[in-house]
Amino acid sequence: MSFINYSSREINCKIVYYGPGLCGKTTNLQYIYRRTNPESRGKMISLTTDTERTLFFDFLPLSLGEVRGFKTRFHLYTVPGQVFYDASRRLILRGVDGVVFSADSQLTRMDANVESLENLQVNLREQGYDSDRIPLVMQYNKRDLPHVASVAELHALLNYRNVPEFEAVATTGVGVFETLKAIIKLILIDLKKGGR
Amino acid sequence: MAQGNFILREKEYLALQASLKKLLANSYAKVVFLVDKNGSLIASAGATGDFDTTSLASLTAGNIAATGGLASLIGEKEFSILFHEGERDNMHISVVANRIILVVIFDRRSSVGLVRLRVRRTATELERILRDIDAGAGKEEEGDFEELTEADIESLLK
Ligand SMILES: Nc1nc2c(ncn2[C@@H]2O[C@H](COP(=O)(O)OP(=O)(O)O)[C@@H](O)[C@H]2O)c(=O)[nH]1
Ligand SMILES: [Mg+2]
Numbered sequence: 001m002s003f004i005n006y007s008s009r010e011i012n013c014k015i016v017y018y019g020p021g022l023c024g025k026t027t028n029l030q031y032i033y034r035r036t037n038p039e040s041r042g043k044m045i046s047l048t049t050d051t052e053r054t055l056f057f058d059f060l061p062l063s064l065g066e067v068r069g070f071k072t073r074f075h076l077y078t079v080p081g082q083v084f085y086d087a088s089r090r091l092i093l094r095g096v097d098g099v100v101f102s103a104d105s106q107l108t109r110m111d112a113n114v115e116s117l118e119n120l121q122v123n124l125r126e127q128g129y130d131s132d133r134i135p136l137v138m139q140y141n142k143r144d145l146p147h148v149a150s151v152a153e154l155h156a157l158l159n160y161r162n163v164p165e166f167e168a169v170a171t172t173g174v175g176v177f178e179t180l181k182a183i184i185k186l187i188l189i190d191l192k193k194g195g196r
Numbered sequence: 197m198a199q200g201n202f203i204l205r206e207k208e209y210l211a212l213q214a215s216l217k218k219l220l221a222n223s224y225a226k227v228v229f230l231v232d233k234n235g236s237l238i239a240s241a242g243a244t245g246d247f248d249t250t251s252l253a254s255l256t257a258g259n260i261a262a263t264g265g266l267a268s269l270i271g272e273k274e275f276s277i278l279f280h281e282g283e284r285d286n287m288h289i290s291v292v293a294n295r296i297i298l299v300v301i302f303d304r305r306s307s308v309g310l311v312r313l314r315v316r317r318t319a320t321e322l323e324r325i326l327r328d329i330d331a332g333a334g335k336e337e338e339g340d341f342e343e344l345t346e347a348d349i350e351s352l353l354k
Contacts, residue, residue, distance in 0.1 A: 002201045003236040007209035012236040042250045047258075056262070059235075059254045067348045068341070075235060075254065091261040095234030181353045188352075191201070192344040 001095045002191055010071045013187050014095055015180075018120050019102035020112035021053070021081030024141040027170035028102065029060045029076055032180060035173065036062060054080040057092050067188070074184060081116065090123050098135035098187040099124075100179055102168075103158055105140050105148035110157065117158055135186035138165040139179045144172070200333070202232055208329045209239065215321045216241040223314040224306040226285065230322070231256050231297045238296065247301070256289060256299055279308060290315055293323045 003012040017025040026046065033044045042061035049055045058078040063071060077096075079089040093099075101120065103113040124131040140154045149157075151167060159165055164182045168175030204212075212230060220228050220241045227242035229249060235257035237249050263275045278289040288300040288311045298319065300311050 001234065003204070003232055003234070003238070004201055005204045005209060005238075007204065007206040014234050014236075043248055045251055045255065056258060059251070059258075061250045061254070064352055067352050068344060072352060073236075087265050088262075091258070091265055094261065095232075184353060185349050188344060188349050192341045 002097055002187075004070075008071075009069055010073060011067075011191070012073045012075065013097040013184075013191075014075045014077065015098050015100065015183055015187070016093055016096045017076065017078040017100045017102055018089075018093075018116065019081060019139075019141075020104055020109060020116040021083075023081060023102045023104035023109070023113075023116075024168075024170035025078040025081065025102050026054055026058050028100075028139075028141075028168075028176050028179070029058050029078055031170055031173045031176045032062070032076065033060055035177070040064065053082070054078055055085075056080065056088050064184070074187075076180075083115070083119075086119065086123075089119070090126060093123050093127050093129075096127075096129075096134070097190070098137070098183045100137050100139055100183050101158070102139045102141050102170075103154060105142045105154065106145055107147050107149055110149060113154075113158060132161060135183060135190050136161060136163045137179055137183045137186065138163055139168050139175060140165065141168045141170050141175075143167045143174070144169045203333060204238065204329065205332060208325055208332070211325045211328070212239045212322070213241065215318055215325065219300070219314055219318040223300060223302065223311045225300045225302040225311065227301045229253065229299050231299065233257055233260065233295060233297065242301075252299070256297055260289065260291060260297055277312075281308075288312065288315060290319065292319045293326050296322070296326070298322065 017028055019025055033041060040063050045059040047056040060076040062074045077092050079092050101117060121131040124134060138159050140151060166175040166179045170176055216228050216239055225242060227244055227247055229240035230238040231253040232238055235254040237253040240249055267275050274291060276291045280287040285301055285303050290298050292298050302311055
């Protein structure tokens with residue numbers, strides 16, 4: 001649900017990075033933060049445990065300039081990946097306009113990817129979304145590591161909707177902005193179709 | 197998808213701002229603001245330059261969402277008022293009409309009793325404005341984005 005203010009001519013949209021624990025969601029936001037000029041970004045907030053794991057969410061607000069005379073603001077959130085934080089994940093999905101599903105490419109994490117994707121579908125439906133229609137982009141992260149699944153395998157396992165997909169190394173930024181641009185584009189196209 | 201977009205027009209936006217300004221003055225607050233439940237700042241009044249309102253908006257919405265989650269675990273509908281007391285500044289947070297969040301930040305020049313009293317009156321006003329917003333939904337202007345072109349989107353993302 002985007003917030004459009006016709007008076008101050010602003011659009012606000014919410015993007016959520018979803019995926020299993022330690023797949024690199026927070027790292028995506030950290031990279032985006034570092035590589036965005038200070039005028040275009042707000043403060044990055046991370047609500048973490050003492051061991052730096054995401055406890056509730058990370059938040060990064062971006063202002064990307066204008067379309068059709070409207071200032072665009074995108075609010076990026078990550079969810080905590082660990083299975084037992086499900087209640088928090090549901091809260092963060094509320095009002096989401098687009099989802100980036102970040103998968104961990106390591107072979108040992110395939111079960112975790114599938115479990116997280118299924119959890120995403122359940123939680124979206126619970127919030128009243130059509131999980132087959134909400135703007136979605138796939139990111140296959142950690143491509144730099146040994147013992148990773150091939151893109152074809154990841155595609156077959158996760159990308160049943162055949163949405164845009166990107167290989168990434170979030171630590172060095174490979175694929176990070178490509179992923180972000182793709183989800184923003186899908187959200188704007190969705191907005192164009194008229195708020196549903 | 198779940199709901200339509202939240203669309204705010206000039207007339208209602210000005211009404212919201214006027215209502216917040218009044219609350220600011222008669223509660224002797226430092227800053228007051230309105231946030232939607234997804235964490236977007238809707239309107240504000242007062243010393244907004246002294247605060248990071250974008251972050252405040254997001255965390256306030258997270259706070260309400262989390263306490264709402266707690267409420268439902270103990271069989272309550274929602275905790276519609278939250279109060280945080282600091283050494284210098286205090287925050288009064290309340291949910292209006294089940295969907296927007298009104299935040300008042302105040303110091304010793306005011307009191308929680310006064311803020312609570314003024315917030316109650318403001319909430320009634322805000323509810324009325326929200327009804328006007330709903331009544332106007334689905335009309336005019338909304339066409340703006342239908343004309344959004346591939347080129348518009350590309351130029352934003354360059
Ligand atoms: N080698 C490698 N490590 C990564 C990559 N992305 C993230 N990491 C590391 O994986 C760990 C977990 O990342 P984090 O972003 O906190 O995961 P989150 O739980 O999804 O938020 C951190 O130590 C990151 O540095 C990547 O693309 N390659
Ligand atoms: Mg994290």
